[in-house]
Amino acid sequence: MPPPPSLRKEPVAVSSVLGRRLLQSLVTLLVSVLLVFFMFSVIPGSFADAIGGEKRAVSAEVKEKLRTELHLDEPLPERFVHYLSDLSQGDLGKSFAMRRPVLDILLERLVASMRLAVAAIGFAVVVGVPMGFLAAARKGTWVDAAVMMLAISGLSIPGFWFGLLAMYLFALELRWLPTIGYGHGDLSHLVLPAMTLGIAPLALIARTTRAAVLQVLGEDYIRTARSKGASERRVVLRHMARNAFVLILTTIGLQFGSMLGGSVIVENLFSWPGIGALLTQAVAQRDIPLVQGCVLLIIVFFLVINTLVDLAYIAIDPRIRYS
Amino acid sequence: MQRFNLNFGLLVVAALVFVAAFAPFLAPYSPVDFADLRNSNLPPGGPFLMGTDEQGRDIFSRIIYGARISLLVGVVVQMMNTFVGVTLGLTAGYFGGWWDEFVQGLTNLMLAIPTIVFALALMTFLGPGLVSLLLALGLTDWAYSCRISRAQVLSQKEQNYVQAARTIGFGRGHVIFREILPNVAGPLVVVATMGVGSAILAEASLSFIGLGVVPPTPSWGGMLARAREQLMVAPWIAVFPGLALFITVLGFNMLGDGLRDLLDPQGRADR
């Protein structure tokens, strides 16, 4: 017996939706590789100057050797092919300043950045979603006004200033938490940086949640659920929450995805040994391969997270699954 | 509530413009020259309203002069971004085809890279300084205005007045810039207003990590960078520049919020 159409339709549609999304991400990735490559290669003199650097005295002989090593003497398209083939083998080049493979350096730093990003988005979601919920439930009251005021403040407050103040209060005055550094990976070192990094996403998530909840509560199917005799609790948990979450998920994904890049300032403030601090250092030293590597990693992280969010949508929302 | 947003925003922006314009008259001391180490790290009060920094400079005066940098960066950067975004968005939406595909790809890419990272990457070869800062920020944060203008063009393109203009025989440029642009202006103003706030914030962030405005030019972010070093001995240095920055960004964001509610009473607080 052939399977019923509605069942047969599903796997085909899922894989094609998925395929389209993956292809999109892949294209963005390729374009960004291209961009990252050309940004540092086409703009006149940047590479060659940077090798020398103002502070690093390098003899002409060494410079020439490096040029050959880095294929700088070849025409641009060939260099790009070299770059791509190196990239596909996981070779991101060698850091000028550290004289080590970029990939190794990135991988060392990635754990610290990931811990920070996960903690920050966790903080933002755990606090922001209930805040938005509360504001929506108390719409028009002072609670709502207060939450919205907090949210717009959270979006406007300079993260590093918030971090400075928090550092002063919790670390220097109260002495509850360490000021800066990674420690030995203990959680107490994570608290302040994660809160600082999470404050803006928190505010945005709270606003989005409020808007989403209000939107869903106004939908006809919520009235239908009530007309069925469902309790308010059931209406919220079974009918509202999932629909609202669908609307919030994009924001959460985008915020999480851009967190590796967003952590640049916070990592500098707290001397956190992650990708953001590495990038700053690389820029200051004009360490081009390292800058390229950091930027690529940040883009890849964003694309991976967003692809995961797309996957989550396919799992949650049947409208995407079948359309 | 909406009125409050709008009024608060207008007030802050007006105050910022005023302070920036009349800085020499408002500031009691020079922002850079008054380096007298005997006055270093004085707490607020007495002759120094907000205290002094480690070089003995008056923080209040530096904040007043810092408003100039913030306003300059905010406005110039946002004008650049709006120009780039609107031009790309309008043409992409109007012409479609491969150009549209290309612009959309570029926009996706810009959204995938946090502005600050892109700006940092550009500064690798631009080096620190005000001009490179303006270039780096002004060329990287146009994705939203591009998306908005593209979407608006797509929805406006089929509207009667555009069709009419085309039928009468007006050229493409006329149709885009004289017929469509005015109708896109509303949402763009909202995005641009908020964009000024983010540009000011981005400038402060870059200056904070030492890649923005170069000392001794007073900038709020740069002042906060010093504050970090002095946090133990002179915490007040951290308070006031940050507060100025916070209120300024808050002002632009609330102005944007208020404008959006004014222009589009239905679609509230959804971004």
Added chain:
Amino acid sequence: MSAPNPILAVEHLSIAVDTAGGLLAVEDVSFDIRAGEVFGMVGESGCGKSLCALAIAGLLRPPVHVTGGAVRFDGQDILRMPSRQFRHLRGGKIAMIFQEPMTALNPLMTIGDQIGEMFVLHEGLGKAEARRKAIGALERVQVPSPKRRISDYPHQLSGGMRQRVMIAIALACRPSLLIADEPTTALDVTIQAEITELILELCRAQGTAVLMISHDLGHVAEISNRVAVMYAGRIAEVQTGQAVFQSPRHPYTSALVASMPQPGRRLAEGRHSLVEIRGVVPPLGQRREGCQFAPRCPRSDAACKAAVPPFTALQAGGKVSCFHHV
């Protein structure tokens, strides 16, 4: 009249919208519906008919409130009932169908789960059992291949099919009263009759009374035992379905009937064209003293503008609120 006990009695119901002034949207509405009866409610949009329906189902949300009167269901005053108890009636004994089938179903739940929820809520069934009964319910509303459709999501169904699903949900627990708020307005003309017929047939079969709300007097008069005509928040008249159409007593109803194209009737009564009602329905904020229809009414005089006309009981049954009724 030796009528059976009303299943629903609405007594002097008033509904207000909370604004600065506190606007009365529905005033002093009274009617009753007998067991198994089809009761029509007609009026232009904004006349308060949907608010009455939502009030009876206990579904008014702030800023709209019931401000006075009572709604008795099977003798119990449901508006003053503990909300928990009302909840069991709602869906179980009082069911409702809405106008918009496209948005009335939860997009993230399968049809089966949405129908089955009724059995979970009101009959305490487990998931598997509820699903089995949901298939039966889908079958009753004549959805083809219900076993397969049960796993579908709303967006996979057409508007007509979705409204069938809504009917299946509403009638799942064999309610005593079905409130149908313009159930076919949003549908294709071709399937409107089909859906109406389905509702009436199923309700007739299981003895469910229907409160059928519509803006279409002709349609409602045809299918209802009795019809209430509403104008600007009040009931103008209540008569049998036949009488309201053939011998309307309120000038508003007369005007409505006259403004409708009626095959075969124009010539017999010597009318040459459709008659338009002059003026517009007063908006909510601009209602006045006395009879709301007075400014548009050819029969109105000073009395109409001074006081709301009380109801006059009609000999043939029914009532009309007019000093100068036909």
